[in-house]
Amino acid sequence: MPDYKTEVIILRSWKSKEYDRIYSVFSREHGKMRVVGIGTRRPKAKLASGLEPFTRSDIFLVKCRYLDRVKGTIVLRQYVDFKNNLDYLIEGQRVVNILEKLLPDAEANEVIFVAMKDYLKILNSISTRNQGIKNIIEEQDDRQIISQLAQLALIWKVIYHSGYFPRFYNCTYCNKKIAEQDKYIFILSQGISCGCQIRHDHNLQFTLDKNIIKLIRFLVTQDIVLVKKLKIKSEILQDLKKFTRLILEQITEKKIIL
16 A cells, blocks of 8 residues: 655656656655656556656655655646647746756745646646637737746746745845835845945846836745736846846856746
């Protein structure tokens, strides 16, 4: 009999031995963990469908000395439309690569789990073409903006809840609350400055538009599904992507592709 059950989102997998696979999953109850599926590379393996990347499943596990072994699965959501959209699938794989660098092992976080679930739900919903929309070009542009906002929302939630979030409300030097302004001074790896100290290293200090700050604060505090209601100018979105990449590269000390 299995030793325990947990609800998971399958992040990715890789080959192990002749017919096995190791799976990286994010568990609602246990956080990021790795498990092994015995024989899941065999043709018609019963466990394989419930362990596909970007699937939400209940998995039944047997405790083992190294990696716990999957004994059974119940598929909760496959997100089929998303998986059949190559562009969004590639985007999702990039997000997974980033999340695996940020998420600590075996640390459960309900907010992050729900955010992952909402992210997949959004990508799945915009992967199904609405035949009633006449302006196809405008439709594609809107979907691209929504997918990018959902991606950034998930990344910033993970940054926030994993302890990497820079100071966005109080000055990183004097700790005074930052008054609303058109441009903010941001110190890389630390946070916003009220201007009480000036850095002469221009690689560390730069300015951020107030809309970037407002958007990040929204993304870390609100449900991801609400990004569908946002109206964002393309230049603001591109600036946010550049800033997010800077933060990620500073955290991981690796080149990041968004």
